[in-house]
Amino acid sequence: METQHNRLKLALIQMHVDAGHPDANFDRLAAKLEEAVSGPVKPDLIVLPEMWNTGYALERINELADEAGARTKALLSAFCSKHGVQLLAGSIAEGRPEGVFNTSYAFDASGEIIAEYSKIHLFRLMDEEKHLQAGDKIGKLRVGAADAGMMICYDIRFPELARKLALDGAKMLFVPAQWPNPRLHHWRTLLTARAIENQMFVIACNRCGVSGSSSFFGHSLIIDPWGEIIGEADEEEMILRAEIDLSLVDAVRAKIPVFEDRRPTLY
Numbered sequence: 001m002e003t004q005h006n007r008l009k010l011a012l013i014q015m016h017v018d019a020g021h022p023d024a025n026f027d028r029l030a031a032k033l034e035e036a037v038s039g040p041v042k043p044d045l046i047v048l049p050e051m052w053n054t055g056y057a058l059e060r061i062n063e064l065a066d067e068a069g070a071r072t073k074a075l076l077s078a079f080c081s082k083h084g085v086q087l088l089a090g091s092i093a094e095g096r097p098e099g100v101f102n103t104s105y106a107f108d109a110s111g112e113i114i115a116e117y118s119k120i121h122l123f124r125l126m127d128e129e130k131h132l133q134a135g136d137k138i139g140k141l142r143v144g145a146a147d148a149g150m151m152i153c154y155d156i157r158f159p160e161l162a163r164k165l166a167l168d169g170a171k172m173l174f175v176p177a178q179w180p181n182p183r184l185h186h187w188r189t190l191l192t193a194r195a196i197e198n199q200m201f202v203i204a205c206n207r208c209g210v211s212g213s214s215s216f217f218g219h220s221l222i223i224d225p226w227g228e229i230i231g232e233a234d235e236e237e238m239i240l241r242a243e244i245d246l247s248l249v250d251a252v253r254a255k256i257p258v259f260e261d262r263r264p265t266l267y
């Protein structure tokens with residue numbers, strides 16, 4: 001992925017997801033993607049929410065999942081190369097011979113897939129572990145000259161994972177989510193903590209709307225390495241835009257040298 005001069009213009013697509021209706025979700029996403037690139041400021045990188053193709057229709061996930069991500073890859077690769085835009089494609093229910101995974105892809109501006117990550121912590125409160133397979137690798141990518149990490153939703157409750165990505169060099173953390181009510185306080189607090197403790201940008205795209213008995217509050221967030229919220233969506237469908245300056249990561253790490261002060265031999 002490419003950026004200029006450490007600056008990156010982001011567009012997060014916070015959208016409703018129709019659980020169990022991939023056709024409707026593909027149509028909705030295609031329209032939102034066009035909207036994201038049609039404004040006065042073209043984004044460098046677009047971010048999508050978690051499981052945007054199927055939602056949490058887990059009882060039927062085997063039949064609904066996108067086999068090998070083929071439909072997703074065709075749509076998003078063509079979109080990225082047509083518009084010269086990078087994409088952190090949220091996540092989808094991805095069918096593989098060994099089962100269905102909750103998988104994120106990153107595309108560069110020519111439409112090539114440059115990274116993949118399948119959610120490693122399955123969320124038992126929503127029965128994910130009964131229907132999905134857990135990934136077994138952490139998610140890393142390059143955005144221009146910077147390293148970045150990928151997480152998905154529940155993963156943010158595991159600070160060890162964010163710390164590992166930061167120690168491996170990540171300056172940004174992408175977090176697609178379907179984080180429901182009533183845990184807005186957890187969402188905002190955990191994301192802010194991951195940003196402050198790791199002195200990195202946290203870019204978190206949640207869905208909104210209602211599916212069955214679950215409602216989703218949106219509140220997609222872009223948080224800087226000092227923990228300041230530089231962009232926050234409301235509860236409705238919207239495209240959250242912000243420009244970030246990655247040199248802030250080095251400035252914050254120099255000001256409070258947490259990584260140099262760690263005592264890993266003691267803990």
Ligand SMILES: O=C(O)CCC(=O)C(=O)O
Pocket residue numbers: 123126152153154155157178179180183186
């Ligand atoms: O951890 C939470 O409270 C929400 C997690 C979640 O909804 C998910 O991982 O899909």
